[in-house]
Amino acid sequence: MGVALSSCASSTPPPTVSVALVQQRGDIAPGRVQLRVTNDGDSAVVVTSATLTSPVLAEPGGGETKRPVTLSPGRTVDLPVTLPALRCVTEDPSAQAVLRLEEDGGRRDATLDVTDELGVLARLAETECGREAVASVARISVASAAVGEGGTIDLEVSIEPTGDAGAGTAELRALRGTPLLRFPAGSETPLDVTVRADDPPSTMTVALTPQRCDAHAIAEDKVGTLFDLVVRVEDRDVVIPLERSPSVAAAILSATAAVCGLTP
CATH class of the missing domain: 2.60.40 (Immunoglobulin-like)
Incomplete structure (x- = not known):
């Protein structure tokens, strides 16, 4: 997975981090999803902010984490994102996540493509289209x-x-x-x-x-x-x-x- 970095510190090799989108049973009623972040690299990474963007979302969701989250090599963590207003879209519902990462004393923002194997965003868009049709x-x-x-x-x-x-x-x-x-x-x-x-x-x-x-x-x-x-x-x-x-x-x-x- 490619990672685009905006550097906030001295140049270092980009961290190997991947992000998947999930929505668990307990996420449905409060209207949220989870960014499942995995550290695929060989060194620890600290996540201090996670933002989700997609054509399905009227605005970016997420932001600063409640506390810094340390991911040791191989560790996976779910970061909750409260959903903003949804859009009825028929275009590609792909998403990106922007993670603020700290590593070796430096800080940087990493923009990553989000894997959505369960089609969470497509389902949300379809539901919103139905909701708008009925609401009319x-x-x-x-x-x-x-x-x-x-x-x-x-x-x-x-x-x-x-x-x-x-x-x-x-x-x-x-x-x-x-x-x-x-x-x-x-x-x-x-x-x-x-x-x-x-x-x-x-x-x-x-x-x-x-x-x-x-x-x-x-x-x-x-x-x-x-x-x-x-x-x-x-x-x-x-x-x-x-x-x-x-x-x-x-x-x-x-x-x-x-x-x-x-x-x-």
Whole structure:
């Protein structure tokens, strides 16, 4: 991998460092990715800043690390990067990382191509394109969650059309469950709701049941309240996260604990 260096000290051989992009389960809800940095060289390198750039990102993400990170030869470390606003792009979603490195008393910035073998950036761009298409018709979000009759968790889904009569329609086809929650009929439930951009606001209720009821799973949940919404819009099917606030996510977990009999 080639490294472009802007020297801040006396000339030394460039460090052999490689960077890959990953997004772990715990990164999805807070909206971040990880720069997985590996020191492939023979001497230690200290990283004090890591910035990610890509056409998918509206602006560079990342910056100074919380503390200097020392990479001995062969060591790999994940550096978290909070995602800025995303762009709907169809161009090459390749990325570069700019690492500020300290070695042998000198400091330099290294610009490196980022390996994205799992297609994280392409997936983020595709999701953003779907989100923008749906948002042109209506805002779809979870307004509240409560314990329902018969041992269910009832989600109240809010539908707020934009009012733009020329924006067309969105067909809400299905909602997908999570590792924590499913639907009475299975892992996906049909919705079959057509929304016009000039419709009045409305709501619908979706019933859920727990997939698991151990206290640890609920307390340590990372993606159990992140539901995928399948929508037909602009003559294509898109899958977008169903929007919910942190307080609604907490309400979903609280209702789940109650249904599981884990609360007084």
